[in-house]
Amino acid sequence: MKEEKVSIGLIQTTCSKNPKDNLYTQMGLIREAAEKGAQIICLQELFNTLYFCVDYNDEYFDWAEPIDGELVKSLSDLAKELEVVIVAPFFEKRAKGIYHNSLVVIDADGQVLGNYRKTHIPDDPGFYEKYYFTPGDEETGFKVFDTKFGKIGTLICWDQWYPEAARITALKGADILFYPTAIGTLPTEGKKEKKEYQDAWEIIQRSHAIANGCFVASVNRVGKESGSKFWGGSFVAGPFGQMLNQAGSKEEVLVTEIDLSTIEEQRKTWPFFRDRRIDLYKPMLKRMDD
């Protein structure tokens, strides 16, 4: 088969309290990724702010930005200049009182191809997301974006625990699933929990690559914020779940060249899509089948 090489850049970093500073820092890291050859560059969840869902504080709603505002404009200009695709997850203000954990996909000519809004919203001690984020709805979830460098699907953090989200995005034609993430351990949790959580987090995402015969690229932030210590470990997995490249627990620009032609090779050898029993999957639409 003819090779279809594409280079993915994942940017895992820390954030300060100042969204503008974070934007400039990460624009610098995008330049670094592009210099290293990255063609599709994905930032971490809520890339320009702290992970603020650690408590209930309505001042944080001021950090939300409209999709047609300055934040996206800056990235769009940069994408055009560098001729790279940028996946930028941010706190979106859709309307007065409607805020989303969202992302935009910007094509290599600077055009905003659209946005995806986090569909599965967590809510646990230290992760009070149901207070801040209206869940994505039918209009924006689940989606594939046909970029200059490949068809990509985008999901956000908690979505990663749901095989349904990965499957539907793959069925829409995604060759790479991107998972911007903010995951870590709470101060009450130790090494044992960290290992168990990170193992599970890697396994579930690698399983989406396996089940769907596609690439998975996951980006996680690093650093200690008031709530969690984020473990980084951003990675790219191949279409049989192979760990192709992985970052450590510090700031890192991880650039990985992949070959999209291996997707069809994989699906011919292990033809899972061929044998799906769509006649028997209706109970998937139930809360419990009790």
Next chain:
Amino acid sequence: MKEEKVSIGLIQTTCSKNPKDNLYTQMGLIREAAEKGAQIICLQELFNTLYFCVDYNDEYFDWAEPIDGELVKSLSDLAKELEVVIVAPFFEKRAKGIYHNSLVVIDADGQVLGNYRKTHIPDDPGFYEKYYFTPGDEETGFKVFDTKFGKIGTLICWDQWYPEAARITALKGADILFYPTAIGTLPTEGKKEKKEYQDAWEIIQRSHAIANGCFVASVNRVGKESGSKFWGGSFVAGPFGQMLNQAGSKEEVLVTEIDLSTIEEQRKTWPFFRDRRIDLYKPMLKRMDD
């Protein structure tokens, strides 16, 4: 929480050309598992025969057995005597010309609780299953069996690659998913493939434990037959995908005590079921969403 201990026995072994011999051997191994404390004992896929789907040969249909025949009767008597639950996967003759890759679940009093018929049927070089097996249909797939020692769901081999099968079985209330299996490498495949395949096989099944917050118990045969070299490696995973116990690549009776009360603990800490977006999952019922 009050502990709910149960002990699982997985029997991974070789098979000879003689189904009767294999039955007797494995009845001996069931005794051994029961002596070691196993309460729910699961045999490997097509437990009393070679993995015969390596070529097209209609003589193998003679190995199929009715569910109300001698084979199941022998195991039922044994289950009653030992007071253990037995999951017995076998080549089922349902009618003249309808054969299934099936299993029965026998309760600890010897009663046959029902059968499950493999839903996803592979068909690849050396695994010509679509020739031999009619796929399971709505009547028998997907199912949960309420046994003396716990609610168990059963799936067979190729089913393991499908998150849908695991999800639906868990939604029906399964606390443990059993995956009897026959998987190995062909003579043309080397160490690299073996590692990649076995990794993927473990990851996808551990991911079902994670996504559904339940236990997964997988049994694989061992030994070299005319087609494949089966890698064994039977294992039990906990409700966050933890590898609790794993067999090697030789004949082994693997007994593992688990605590079912950890399921609810896991689901309270990581409440994935709470947040499923059943309003958005209809595309799961499509072949492709193109």
